[in-house]
Amino acid sequence: MSYKEPFNWKRKLFHLSGLIIPIIYFFNLPDIFDLRWFKDDNRSLIFYVLLILTALMLVIEYLRFKYQYWQKIFLKLLSPLLKGREEKEMQSSIHFFISCAFIIGFLPKETAVLSVLFLSMGDPAAAYFGGRYGTVRFKNGKSLQGLLAGVGVSFLVGILFLLTLTVNESNINNYFNDFEFRLFLYSKAGFNIKAFFICFLGAVSAFIIELFSGKGFLDDNLTIPAGSGLVMTFLTVYFYDIAFSEVFYSLSDLLFLR
16 A cells, blocks of 8 residues: 555455455355255355456446446445545456455365455555554555554464364364365364464465555455465465365366256
8 A cells, every 4th residue: 555545444444344255155155055056066156156246347347437427426325435546447346356256266265265364454454554654665655564564464363263263173174074174273283383384474475465566457456365375375285295286176166067
């Protein structure tokens, strides 16, 4: 976030509503419909809903930029939730839906949840502390203090999430019998330093990536979840010495019916 842009509380609180997506995904809520259309209905249905929402948002963007009447209605309803530049540029919610579709469609479940937590919790922290206390500035206006705040808050909420998984390990393994969780913080073998470092390096990568994110397609709502999610996936492959195909889902699972 640039130091010239004021902190938008309404927008940052709205960011938190994005947590509903990983919550729905994590708890397999689409399975209540018992559709049995895909190999993994939960992941596939959320993936397609996100693509549909992206398409609808693009239609809205087209209408508001082409017709002044639609633009006036759009700004009247949603201007408090927009960045200043989004009044004339594509809104970042589209980037968020695209990134969520990618991480849910192809990355491990706990990694997908962590990467959205980094964006929803860490990015507002980086914006607030960077705007209020940022003194060491980079050329793009972002600050070292904002970067450190984003990393710190992301790592903290990430550890709390993994700790929640760990405390409920037996229940989770019974409930998610179709998915193997690896990022428990400790087990009978002791403290899991691998999960700790995957979370930490994921948080660091999220805000190094955010530092170089900008306008247009490389919006941080896309780059933080997708970039940190990929970093944590590669780290999982490396630390656990497993094949990439074990943690990166196949496109065929999303495309084909049972």
